[in-house]
Amino acid sequence: xxxxxxxxxxxxxxxxxxxLSLITRESGMILLQKPSQSxxxxxxxxxxxxxxxxxxLVHQQRDYLIITPQxxxxxxxxxxxxxxxxxTLHAINFNGSNDSLEFKDQSEHSYIxxxxxxxxxxxxxQLKKNLSLYKKERCSI
Numbered sequence: 001x002x003x004x005x006x007x008x009x010x011x012x013x014x015x016x017x018x019x020l021s022l023i024t025r026e027s028g029m030i031l032l033q034k035p036s037q038s039x040x041x042x043x044x045x046x047x048x049x050x051x052x053x054x055x056x057l058v059h060q061q062r063d064y065l066i067i068t069p070q071x072x073x074x075x076x077x078x079x080x081x082x083x084x085x086x087x088t089l090h091a092i093n094f095n096g097s098n099d100s101l102e103f104k105d106q107s108e109h110s111y112i113x114x115x116x117x118x119x120x121x122x123x124x125x126q127l128k129k130n131l132s133l134y135k136k137e138r139c140s141i
Contacts, residue, residue: 012080019064028068031130032123036061036077063117065127067134072101074112082112092135094128
């Protein structure tokens with residue numbers, strides 16, 4: 001049976017320093033890091049150089065897909081939108097046909113949809129490469 005991971009009350013802001021400390025503390029890996037999608041306001045302010053730099057310094061937002069041995073986090077616009085916590089994560093794979101991260105926890109199959117990341121071709125390859133590196137690291141420990 002396959003279960004979709006829900007996002008129940010996870011709208012919590014997370015900074016880049018929080019992400020780095022989580023990775024260090026739980027010996028995890030950032031599978032994907034990218035700038036958040038531009039809004040109309042961002043696009044408009046990019047045309048005005050001075051306003052752009054002020055806006056950029058104040059509203060620097062990123063999207064992350066983070067994996068640790070204990071959890072998987074999906075962060076959009078510096079806000080945690082999905083989190084899956086477990087003691088044992090096995091058989092983690094990326095499904096390119098529907099942009100999802102599939103994994104097995106003991107006997108239960110689950111997945112996290114990554115469609116909100118709006119993945120590009122190069123980002124998908126980066127994600128697959130980082131996922132295979134993560135699997136190799138976990139097997140060697």
